[in-house]
Amino acid sequence: MSQPPQDSTDSNRSFSNGLSQTITAEAGSVSRRSGLIAGLVATVALLAIAVTVGAVLSAIGGLVIGIAVAVSIAATGNNQLLGSIVGGVGLVVSIGVAVGLLAYSVSIGTQFVGGTGFAGILIGFGLARFRVDALGDGAIAQAIGWILRATIVIGLVALVVVVVRFDFNYLVTSDSAGGITELLAPTTETGIVAGFVVVSWLAFAGVWIVMASLPPETALPASRRPQYLAFQSQSVSTAGTVFGVGGIILAMVYLVGLEIGVASITSTIGLLVESQVLRTALVRVFVGGLVVTALVLGGRSVGVAALAGNVSWSRSGVVAAGGLVGVVLVGAGPAMGFLGSIGIVPAALFEASTAVVGPTATGLGVGFFALLAVGMGLTVFPVLSGLGLLPTSTAGPRLVVMGLLVATIVGATTGSSIAGFGAAVAAVIVWDVSAFGIGLTVDIGSTPAHREGELVHAAASLLVGGVAFVGTVGVYWLLAGVSVNEEGLLVTAVLAVVATLVVSTLLRG
């Protein structure tokens, strides 16, 4: 149907505030009445299954999590604080809780609880998609983008913590360290002197390479170039003096004192030259310099505009990502314990990692890989959309239908076939009513005062659904009363389904 032009004031009238404007879906939005009826049917069907199998909390939790995930994804499209805090952090937390719920259910051997929770998540997400822009129009891409940015921040922090907290003693005591053992823990006098000079110059090299990798002064405003050049020059000369020249002088004095037998020299300067802590610190400076250099070069290749161009990311995004880092740092221990206890990740891996880089870096590493997994996991939606299984225009109803099919399978496999039939019928009713609502919105928009057709259609759909439910229950009782073995029953039922499909297709012309 042709769409008459609308003023912007007209299209904006139904939105009450900035939040709803930000996350409200345009494509695939189900009209209010149809959405309400479909949501009610889906929720009742899910709860019926949940009550039957004894997983009410899991179902309700799944619904809440699904809605939270959808709202979070939709909110990440906002370029202000809302996008970073509500969207990004909310997404990470809600997906974390969802994965935790499912993993816990599987770990304790109650797959039906996990299945009900999964159905709830799908239904909650789909129902929320009726109104919010959680799928399509780039919403998933924006969410993935936010997740990847946070992943980069956590990865960088983890890298820095690894450099700072890396236990070189582990290398010294292990056989795999090779020549570095003699540098950190020398066993000969030559090794002490030469090794100290080497690690001192390594530290100097660390500082020098960082300064050499910094952007040229032309990247700065002309007024700041002199200070910038002076800073670079002074940093290199100071490092050269302290680490380079200082290291050689200390080593020479130590060597002379050792040769001529001056006890006061060996007892004072020797503490520095022989100190494994100092050597380790100097090596850390070198490694840190390499890491910073890699980051600087990476940043330069990406470009300043890409790094600082997005206002939301450079302000609220950094705040949110920083908070996320804090959450990871605090929650790393319990999370690792949980993951280890349910056996998803081998506990030995955690122990080894903790021994080498400490629990903080290990926790950050876990956070890094978890976020990466979340980001990659979200790519399933664009893939499904590309395959035509989850088109933007009907994504919400299709997700609810998927959830109800999962609930049907859960019900049938736990011996609750009647509730399963209800869920199957509900899936079709939800699809019928919500697809009708979408079509109505496409045809006449969301502003008209007259939308009477929805109730008539929904009533008819519910009536046919009732007939279908009674029919399936009747067939179930009929077949249950027939004394055939299970294989015979299966064959009979398969043939019945195929026959009905063929007849229906023929009837539809």
Add this chain to the structure above:
Amino acid sequence: MFERSQRWRVAIGCSLVLAAAGVWIGNPGLLIAAMAPIVFLAYSSLTSAPVVDSQIAFERTVTPNRTYAGEIITVKLTVSNHGDRPIPDLRIVDGVPDELAVVDGSPRAGLTLRSNEQTTIEYGLRARYGEFDFAPVTARTHSVSAASTYTTEISADGDTRLVAMFEPESYPLSQQTSGISGTLMTDRGSEGLEFYGVRPYQPGDPASRINWRQYARDRVLSTVEYRQQEATQVLVIVDARPSSGVASAETAPTGTELCVSLANDLVSSLLEDRNNVGALALGVDGDTVDLDTKITAESGVSLPWVSPTNTREARTRIELLLDAAAATVRPGNHQTESDHSSMDPEAIIRRLSRQTQVVFLTPLCDGFPVEMVEQFRATGYTVSMYSPDITKRSTPGGRVASAQRSLRLTELRRLGISVVNWDPEEPLAMALDRTQTTSPALSQQ
């Protein structure tokens, strides 16, 4: 036209998924559950969308169906079901002309109509210059299952055309103006209604104005004076240059249309108050308008103009001029760029008397109006300005244009010009109230 929806493919998919899961798991319950969606398939095959061409009728009223560009009009579309059967799902879209914007309500509706029932939908349009024909109403019905769709177009009875043009013959003046005295106040005592003062009697003063009370008390003759109410002369300048013929959206009125609409209201009001009113349109070629008066500058550019007066003929001539100004931005019309900025205000000033006030209507899309006002001001004329704001701040370019316009407004106010900055989304009265609060000079005019 009948169409069959593919929406039930999902139901077939549900059935296959459940059947496959049942076979995979070896669960008969799932196979039986797979039959549930098939019931819906059968239901959808049994229903069909009703054909409603002869069953429903539409009647449209457009109020007013003759108006001016920029005005809001109300459209009511009544749909009646004359058939014996109810229509469970009827979706209609009125054939709104593409050039017009819907500013209130919606021309679309989803209806359920019982037999012999009728419903009316109402919406508002913003008129643009020209004549616009409404297309037939598009109607779509669905079967109860929504699997079958029938779409058709049905012509509506009643109003099918909107005319938004100045047609003097279609708008007769409500009254014949006398042209003797107006309502703008002067600071001189004379004949009138409002008390002004008392002066010594002079021979020849009418006996009716002698202050008899004072004579009875003091035995001195004096004459009562009343504040003189006299007609003033106003020249309304409408900026219809190409730079004003732009709009904030495709279907929004252009600056020229808003200025013309504003000028029409202003001229009517001034004429009804018995003032002498003239008009001048910038951006209109004087040779293309059926007016025998025009101003020609040394550069050869000629502008149509109506000298200030208060006659029925003047009103008609002003409407012709406004019509020509509005026609420059008729949808589909491409106004040729001409160098009206070379028009020297001196050529206009030479035609005006010293008492003439200038009212300039312009969206201020460039700096020419400011330069023109400066010259009027420098030669001692009182100038006021009405400026519709057509800048769009949602785009970077729009924000730049808005900032430039704000600078021009500031410059005008610095010159002492009273400027009414009007946002077309709000009533003009609000902008006038706001301006009069901040600019006492305007309220005195």
